[in-house]
Amino acid sequence: MPLTLVTLVRLVAVVLLAGAAGAASAAESIQPPSMFSPVSTPAAEILELSWLVIGITGAIFVVVETLLLVGIVRYRRGRKDDGREPAQVYASGPIEMAWTIVPIIIVAVLFLVTTRSIATLQKDSAPPGWLDVTLVGHQWWWEFRYPEYGITTANELHVPTSGPGGGRPTFLTLHSADVIHSFWIPQLAGKTDVIPNRENHMWIEPRESGLFVGQCAEYCGTQHANMLIRVIAHPPEEFEAWVQSQQQDAVDDPEVRAGRNRFLSTACVNCHRVTGTRADGSFGPDLTHLMSRATIGAGIVANNRENLIAWVKDPDHFKPGALMPAMGLGDPEVERVADYLLTLQ
């Protein structure tokens, strides 16, 4: 392999892309979802392969474009042309053989490396000890279930990190409740489509803790653009703590009884679940630990009182076309409901 070339390409690309992405997001804590800054095993493997492919295709690019440019300059018709036609060359066996065989060799090399990479990356079942998460895509939000812990949450996926000495990768089983979606966090892994009446799998293994963003990559209707994904990778102990907090029943704070009653006597309960109450819907996100999430509406706005009020009053305000209806509650009632939601730690 032309390793030096690959290294060169890698350097140039990293500088360009990091500069580009960094400039735009210096002020934010969110890292741009670039495949060039992988933090998880599959994404890193893919990037390794990418450098090789970019190196090879880059070299071909340079060679062919140079040939073309040289041809154009060298064989342009001169100013003092004699008007005679150039020698007519019809074909040349050896040359044509060469430019057939060399590409075949390159293709063979690419094919073999890819085959190896597919074999390591694609897993159809979870190796023992991995964290199992079932993902359900909905128009236009994500549901995450942790069968072994009995937890259900939405839009923000929490997983443990792996250290240098190994750890606990996450194995995702993908289902869809409606149309096709695609689950994609470029820093963690390539995308996998989320298809109704079909079970797909993918896996991630974050090696750093932090927040990693992505979004639905398959057009899935009106709000496809706002079907964002946030993955929070925790060190193992922190992850255990998160699991424990999620396993608690919903807080029942007497101070917000009015809001709670309103919530429970409204159609909210047909679509949302709050454990320990009669709210047991599954059409919308589980709200049991709503306040443990940083955003609402699949990542569209920050999760705070103001936005909750605006959301409950009219979800279309943030997310036109969202499948939660405006419930027509009066302002004071909406505020009371919001105050109740704010206690759902």
Add this chain to the structure above:
Amino acid sequence: MTVIDSEAVAIGGVRQGWLDALHGWVTTVDHKRIGILYVGSALFFMVIGGVEISIIRLQLAQAEAHLISPQTFNRLFTMHGTTMIFLFGMPMLFGIANFVIPLMLGARDLAFPRLNAFGFWLFLFGGFLLYYSYLGAEGLYGAGSAPDIGWFAYAPLTSKTFSPGNSTDYWILAILVSGFGSMLTSVNLIATTLTMRCKGMTLMRMPMMVWIMLVVSVLVVLVIPPLTAAQVMLLLDRFLGAHFFDAQAGGSALLWQHLFWFFGHPEVYILMLPGFAYASEIIPVFSRKVLFGYPAMVAATVGIGVLSLGVWAHHMFAVGLSRDLNIFFTGSTLLVAVPTGIKIFNWLGTIYGGKIRFDTPMLFCLAFLAQFVVAGLTGVILAIAPLDWQLSDSYFVVAHFHYVIVGGLLFTIFGAIYYWFPKVTGRRLSETLGRWNFWLLVIGFQITFTTMHVQGLLGMPRRIYTYPADRGWEIWNQATSVGVVFQIAAVAIFAFNVWRSLRKGQIAGDDPWDAWTLEWSTTSPPPSYNFETIPEVQSRRPLWDLKHPDDPDGIHE
């Protein structure tokens, strides 16, 4: 009385002239006029598709913009894609083939002239059907609007549950109807090529363009039927409660994808091969050299055609195919690079040793070469399944296929129009305006589509009507949108050039480029019967033989 009568006659006379002309165009079965109708309608739809995408780029120039609603945005990109593929690309290539191929073969028309006209009108009707959805689609539900399912219309988004109203039905019927038109025209081209070649023109003496269009036509006949079948199945799902694609009732969402891409991937070659065809005619003439490696070019064309039938699932690497399938489709897709490479090298071989004239048609073809190399290489990148898991459905893919369809096909189409316009109209397009057209298009194209790769690499999915400001995508999107301005200017200059040259363009003469194929041996424009006497050829370049009796082609082939 007499005064009134004569007035009536005069008015009637004028009206009749105008009506006659219209009547003439509507009822024509002349391949040249039908070709012009095709190209004219295709350009008309190109402008509409361009307006649609300009609105989209206006919206995306800013993060978190709310210029248009998500619904409007989704309809616009669906209409843009459908329009550009089915109402611009296909009719454009059929139009040029219609005009040029019988002339190249030394024939007086296509084999079935009336079928030819029928094919055109089916296509146009399909186009109107699609756009009528803006008025009629929602039916009783509302004021009507266009489909919003994307140009590949993945199930089950297209089911009655997720796409109520009738917009999806208009989409289905439009594609169904224009698809029949395409099939009929292809059958016609095949029959013409196989049976109506002039005396002496063996298969291996056909101009490269005819070979390529033969392969394209065969592909159309092979792959439109599965698409048509899929559309009919979808109609059954939507109207009669069948469950082919209805996942909730046990149907298969992937079945649609297999059927669609079995059409959809060869479709890419159906669109791109004609670009190769124009380049294969133009590059030799303006390099003043015979096309290098004709037999290899024929083989590569057939090879691409055959391989294109076995690569469709590379559009589906992310759907969770088995390992074996991912490996198979990676391999088959990579193989396409071999014949494609042969073509590129053969064009280079044609240029080398030539005396290049930089007339506008050649400029477009040279830019095509430079840009198509990039399209091919990003194609190789996307063929590698693991890389595709990162890049599919991102802006990288959008950049890739616009490099193919704009950087490749649109550039060669412009090249072809500048090349054959003198033959069609008898007048040349202005070279000065042509250069403006060319350079503005190159600049606009590069700004728009080169930056698009970056957005994809930075994780931006396609088909999103807005995006968060903190992703680092905004500057790249701005650049992409700025490029559109240049492209609009280029198309405007082109339109002006056509309008002006039709009136004032330099008279072309029979053979303005000193070219070698038969269409240049008749008058410009050709008479309705094309050739006074059917020509007879001894080689691939009959006009070369005529101009160089001392060194005819035949002895070298």
